[in-house]
Amino acid sequence: MNEIANAPSRAETRPPKVLLDHYLKTLRLPSFKREYEKQAGLAAKAGDDHVKYLLRLTELELIDREQRLIDRRIRAAKFPAVKSLDTFDFKAIASLNKSLVQELARCEYIDRRENIIALGPSGTGKTHVALGLGLAACQRGLAVGFTTAASLVHELMEARDEKRLLRLQRQLANLKLLIIDELGFVPLSKTGAELLFEVFSQRYERASTLVTTNLPFDEWTEVFGSERLTGALLDRLTHHVHILELNGDSYRLTEAKKKRRAASASNAEAATSG
DSSP states (O other): OHHHHHSOOTTTTSOHHHHHHHHHHHTTOHHHHHHHHHHHHHHHHHTOOHHHHHHHHHHHHHHHHHHHHHHHHHHHHTOSSOOOGGGOOGGGOTTSOHHHHHHHTTOHHHHTTOEEEEEOOTTSSHHHHHHHHHHHHHHTTOOEEEEEHHHHHHHHHHHHHTTOHHHHHHHHHTOSEEEEEEETSSOOOHHHHHHHHHHHHHHTTTSEEEEEESSOGGGTHHHHSOHHHHHHHHHHHSTTEEEEEOOSSOHHHHHHHHHHHHHHHHHHHHHHHO
């Protein structure tokens, strides 16, 4: 019995590095596992004690863990593209209040359960601004969802037909920020309009909604098909709202023209050189 008790365990017979890697993997500390040898060398050169060494490893693990959480929130949001406000050309859309957008990027409006409407013609950057604000919310640890109005209505109608509408409505209601892009591009059926109204109604003063649209408010009835329903929706959506106006020439069209001019100039220069 004593021989069995005193025999080295299977773990003790394994090389320390292999065992440590195994434990760190089991504990789900990938950054700790990846960095501990490198940081040990740096600590030895700097003469740091074990507390500073462990502190640095812990900091790296926390930083990486937070980034992984952000990455998961971004994937869950289902953005069509990841765009930040840093890449938006505010000079191209003079009507857009840059200071307001920067203030909204702090996401305090979400804490206050306020809404945003980005209003303007097609191609002026409404979706880019919406994506940038959505990204900022993800980076602050908030649950975000992105969809177009047409896709959302289709999803709601499909869920209703499959008797899972309540589950989908709960999922939408739990989002801290719901971005509904391109409202007004496609007229809605009576059922679709009612289902979309229910989404807005359930989020009213409970969570924030960001809508992009190319239609002024007095034309929303054309989309929802009912003055009563449109009035009730606007009443809820605009009660606590920040309006971003993006007027001017199409941003996408302007960029396309710039690229064509640059390509033409490059071709002309090449022909001259030839």
